[in-house]
Amino acid sequence: MHASAQQAGPPVAGAPEPAALHVVDVPLGERSYSVHIGAGARSVLPGIIAALGARRAVLVSARPDDWNPETGVETLVLPARDGEPDKTLAAVGGLCSRFARFGLTRDDVVVSVGGGTTTDTVGLAASLFHRGVPVIHVPTTLLAQVDASIGGKTAVNLPEGKNLVGAYWQPKAVLCDTDYLGTLPRREWTNGYGEIARCMFIGTGDLRGLPVSEQIAASVARKAEIVVADERDAGLRHLLNYGHTLGHALERATDYALRHGEGVAIGTVFAGRLAGALGRIDDERVAEHLEVVEHYGLPTGLPESLDIAEAITLMRRDKKATRGLSFVLDGPAGAELVGDVEESLVATTLAGMPRQSHDLA
Template identity: 70%
Template sequence: MTDTAGAAEGTRVDVELGERAYPVHIGPGVRALLPGVIAALGARRAVVVSARPPGLLPGTGVPTLTLTARDGEAHKTPGHVASLCREFAQYGLTRADVVVSCGGGTTTDTVGLAAALYHRGVAVVHLPTTLLAQVDASVGGKTAVNLPEGKNLMGAYWQPRAVLCDTGFLRTLPAEEWANGYGELARCHFIGAGELRGLPVHEQIAASVRLKAAVVAADERDTGRRHLLNYGHTLGHALETATGFAVRHGEGVAIGTVFAGLLARALGRVDSARAREHREVVRHYGLPDRLPPGVDVAGLVTLMRRDKKAAASCHGLTFVLDGPRGPEVVPGVPEETVARVLGTMRAETAVRHPVPADPTTARGSRAP
């Protein structure tokens, strides 16, 4: 992983994957790099799938079909992927061309999977437009859609050819989208990103991308170290599914991060102060730190059995937990212990901490 900075290309972090290596550019205005990226690929035409108005997008420099993205978890389905692939085919897209995603994390996931499957793989470039997508979803090559049985159960690894994190897109985000992204930043605190509270937002994004780039370069396909990026996600994904996605991804990860601290304490892996730190970090970002009212603990345990790390253990559940050696995959956690800790996190009413109306000027998290 290399890291450079320049006025034209913003902060550049390279994801070092040999012939599949690619740059991530972070900063205001980096969307303008898109025509050059496409020219370097040699693509003759492009399909842009965008959740943003066309006027906010740069030209591609080649003949382009623009499609409206169906952003949101409700549209992260196999059927939507199939409809995108049909649009690609009707336009005459070939393996020598390029697909561009422009939207939040669900858009990068869905469009990325469509690009991975169409003609067994066509180049994709991501222009993430939300904090969640810039911090995490657009980098690393994981693409997936949901099934009724759980989140992200159908997917593929397909690395983008470039990622352009234009922080100018963040200026128009509503408070709930900032909170969604802050959930991923909160969990970064416990997996090696260091103290991010109080930093300008572009530095927070860059720190998260540097961490993810290093992890992905070492373990592209989730055989070991990359599981650390799922800190807080096992419960988070279960909460999303259990609530029909009324709990958003970042909120679920935030609650899952608090749970990870409490579970590590219950297993004797960390002390009480470290467990409290999990809740303090989550609260700093204005995120929920308890289970939403009415969620069934037994149902959550059932959903967590389907987590992709579950195969690592024949008995009990598997989580990424903090400990004396730092975060690591911990298999064989007794279900009764999990249920007991979850029981301590129940809330009679929804619990939230204040999220500023304009997060770009609060808590040091300033937009560019």
């Protein structure tokens, strides 16, 4: 995947002059787009909208008004709220109704500004309205910048599970403005670091110690490579779910009190243990999973109240679970999807993990 440093276009009036941006291209033919990463990246939005030929925009934002980027066109601003409780079909329907009342057409554009739950929900609404209108994501959390806004997956939750209703809808651009990260509380940083930590086991190499913008760029570049090779989850894209099978189950079991990146971090430690139990990796590699997750200050143990039987039931509902209990696991040839893992081994591995009292405030 092509990644380069590129000077941003002319800044919007009142916006900070952007420094050189990392640009990662996602070459998908007519659906190709670029991810712009760095301080001030949001200032390139008007130029991208102008290049699309859009005359109007709906900007759906979970940020304060003074952090919303300029679009350069007539714009309806709709408030949003980050968080799993609002990542629902009802929220998608509400957005589509507002699009209709505004008179949004397929020649216009939708812009999302917020965390991963906002980019997911807005992306799904854009994919469905008029059977698809262009969308640009301006992710404002570390989690959304390294993962959620990239790759074209959009989805909302059902009471029965996470991300069970969705569509593939590639954005026209993604603007990862690192200025937003300075406003994040501690838990939002750890939430994003959960996705970065698991990247070491799917091909980025060790990102520890790099500046955060470089960690974001490396994570995005690896995800872009995988998405281009397997846009619709037929095989290789399963790698992106490293640590996610248990992670999603933990989110659901705690009614989303445990954040996504926190669940993925615990799921990554579990994936190392399970791969070791299956004889796929040695003890040193198992320990490396724990060391990387601990480096980022992430949780490594199961919630104290977790019922293992419930967790296994939730994992069976995972989107990848077409062949029994399935996990993306490290091995001699790297990570791969492993199906039909014995439930007894999964239960034993879970039972062997430490329990932690997580600070979920």
